Amino acid sequence: MSSAVAPKKYKAIIFDWDGTLMNSEARIVDAIQMAARECGLEVLPYDVSKQIIGLSLENAILGLYPTLDQAMVVAMSEAYTQSFLEQSDVEMVPFDGAEVLLLNLKQSGLITAIATGKSRKGLNAVLEETGFGVYFDMTRTPVESASKPDPLMLQQILQEFDLDVCDAVMVGDTSFDMEMAQNIGMDRVALTHGVHQTEVLQAYEPVAVLHSLQELNNWLLAH
Structure with missing residues (x-):
């Protein structure tokens, strides 16, 4: 039995x-840095940028750039999405x-x-x-x-x-x-x-x- x-x-x-x-860590950080450049913001170091991976996009952006107004958060969100999906050539x-x-x-x-x-x-x-x-x-x-x-x-x-x-x-x-x-x-x-x-x-x-x-x-x- x-x-x-x-x-x-x-x-x-x-x-x-x-x-x-x-x-996808490197791709995300690359897209964050590309979006920051496009929006005229300070490009933060890799190790700083990666710490917010896992949060929603808006919360992640505010985690890195806490003084941004809502219009800039939207602009960064749109720039990030385009960079991540279409512009970054970092392998994922x-x-x-x-x-x-x-x-x-x-x-x-x-x-x-x-x-x-x-x-x-x-x-x-x-x-x-x-x-x-x-x-x-x-x-x-x-x-x-x-x-x-x-x-x-x-x-x-x-x-x-x-x-x-x-x-x-x-x-x-x-x-x-x-x-x-x-x-x-x-x-x-x-x-x-x-x-x-x-x-x-x-x-x-x-x-x-x-x-x-x-x-x-x-x-x-x-x-």
Whole structure:
């Protein structure tokens, strides 16, 4: 007689996008710097510019340039979007193992979702470009929700699938991801290959700190 297999702990895996599944940090920073030049603003150093990756575009711009008025925020937003989607020639590719991970999760019957700071236009474009859209049951951006670390995106995903907080885990590479999940008591896994340093991520008490999508694949399939 075979022994019963214990059910997996999680029913849903919620991913951040930039810096978690997509190696897009350099492209984002390049677009921010291009937009700043176009708008006549100070071009901030790379390490400063990258710290706001993960926030909604408006919040990210105000994080870097807190004294801008609304008209300039709009101008920067438009310049950034054009730079990111059309002008920057910095390569942007999924991290190694991203598609294998997503395929394995889908074949395991798990719900998969995205909670990102990208705009809806930006996310739709990159999901189409990569072909990864087929792997996700739901996606949320600040356009139809709220910017991290507000947990509204996570709450919307849970509500859509009638899940409890304990049924899902948030996977991300920034303090914004970790804080968003912490704000509603959701388990969180930190990836160190993205934007924020390990010590910053550990402050939010993730259930695991992993260094690659291969490690994440093994950890998730065991949980």
